Amino acid sequence: MSHSLTLRRPDDWHLHLRDGAMLRAVLPETARHFARAIIMPNLVPPVVTGAQAAAYRDRIMAALPEGMAFEPLMTLYLTEDTDPADVAAAHASGLVKAVKLYPAGATTNSASGVRDFARIAPVLEKMAEIGLPLCTHGEVTAAEVDIFDREALFIDKVLDPIRRAHPGLRVVMEHITTSQAVDYVTAADESLGATITTHHLVINRNHILVGGIKPHYYCLPVAKREEHRLALVKAATSGADRFFLGTDSAPHVDPLKEHACGCAGCFTATNTMSVLAEVFEAEGALDRLEGFTSLNGPAFYRLPANEATITLTKGDPVTYPAKIDSGDGPVTVFDPGFPLHWRVDA
Ligand code: DOR
Ligand code: ZN
Numbered sequence: 328m329s330h331s332l333t334l335r336r337p338d339d340w341h342l343h344l345r346d347g348a349m350l351r352a353v354l355p356e357t358a359r360h361f362a363r364a365i366i367m368p369n370l371v372p373p374v375v376t377g378a379q380a381a382a383y384r385d386r387i388m389a390a391l392p393e394g395m396a397f398e399p400l401m402t403l404y405l406t407e408d409t410d411p412a413d414v415a416a417a418h419a420s421g422l423v424k425a426v427k428l429y430p431a432g433a434t435t436n437s438a439s440g441v442r443d444f445a446r447i448a449p450v451l452e453k454m455a456e457i458g459l460p461l462c463t464h465g466e467v468t469a470a471e472v473d474i475f476d477r478e479a480l481f482i483d484k485v486l487d488p489i490r491r492a493h494p495g496l497r498v499v500m501e502h503i504t505t506s507q508a509v510d511y512v513t514a515a516d517e518s519l520g521a522t523i524t525t526h527h528l529v530i531n532r533n534h535i536l537v538g539g540i541k542p543h544y545y546c547l548p549v550a551k552r553e554e555h556r557l558a559l560v561k562a563a564t565s566g567a568d569r570f571f572l573g574t575d576s577a578p579h580v581d582p583l584k585e586h587a588c589g590c591a592g593c594f595t596a597t598n599t600m601s602v603l604a605e606v607f608e609a610e611g612a613l614d615r616l617e618g619f620t621s622l623n624g625p626a627f628y629r630l631p632a633n634e635a636t637i638t639l640t641k642g643d644p645v646t647y648p649a650k651i652d653s654g655d656g657p658v659t660v661f662d663p664g665f666p667l668h669w670r671v672d673a
Pocket of ligand 2: 341343367575577
């Protein structure tokens with residue numbers, strides 16, 4: 328059995344870096360192992376315009392410690408008032424790599440998201456024309472829809488109609504959590520890809536709720552039944568090239584997670600590669616890890632794969648800090664609930 332594995336340096340196709348002290352704390356956690364990441368725009372206020380994305384990119388680069396390399400791939404937060412010309416200019420300049428659709432109210436800082444999907448048709452038309460991908464938070468938000476059904480309903484009620492109305496539009500269904508999403512992406516043509524998080528490959532809804540409520544496993548979309556987790560593991564480890572890693576690493580300080588109304592998000596940037604190596608090894612799919620973390624994403628986004636590499640080495644259990652200090656308070660690192668044997672040398 329091979330005890331060492333060299334991969335092209337991975338990228339993270341869905342990441343929350345936040346701003347200010349939190350940005351400075353979490354950016355090195357990602358940059359240690361990852362070359363690039365698609366940066367989520369759900370700041371307060373959100374990153375809506377090309378000018379705001381350029382300013383945010385500059386803040387990210389200013390927060391990067393000396394000696395570390397990292398390329399933020401910027402996104403715009405889609406609102407009903409987004410100007411197609413601004414989107415096109417931000418794409419043409421090379422700054423913006425995707426536009427993010429949050430249905431209003433779906434998740435953290437999504438209040439400026441979309442309520443009336445007819446109003447974004449002109450932007451989607453422009454994006455289809457220029458080949459700029461749309462990243463979706465795929466959950467309907469109607470109060471009467473059960474939270475465990477929100478992703479499956481989004482496919483039927485929102486995503487499929489959008490894709491039919493804009494056949495050339497390239498879409499990434501982000502952080503998929505259900506077998507319905509796996510099936511929909513598998514059946515679709517190459518214009519549709521999907522990201523899968525580290526934590527959704529590891530936890531099901533019992534992890535959140537059995538034996539006491541575990542706020543650090545609460546994220547959105549919420550983890551589903553075990554059968555859905557198994558479908559995600561199968562998709563991620565299958566070698567199918569339209570599934571790729573997007574950690575959705577989403578830091579919140581502990582007091583806001585361990586709270587009567589706790590924030591959604593798992594912070595996985597620190598130990599993701601070690602966790603994924605365990606998941607892929609258990610499936611006998613270590614030879615497919617590089618596709619998932621380092622090849623499929625760049626291919627979908629029409630970017631070159633990284634030339635640099637990282638090496639994973641199997642040995643005695645490796646430890647990661649249980650928490651990192653953000654300056655605003657501690658942030659708990661995702662606990663997969665099993666020992667990690669794969670060390671990462673970047
Ligand atoms: O768990 C989540 N946290 N899901 C999201 O969609 C947003 C994210 C955040 O920004 O905290
Ligand atoms: Zn996210």
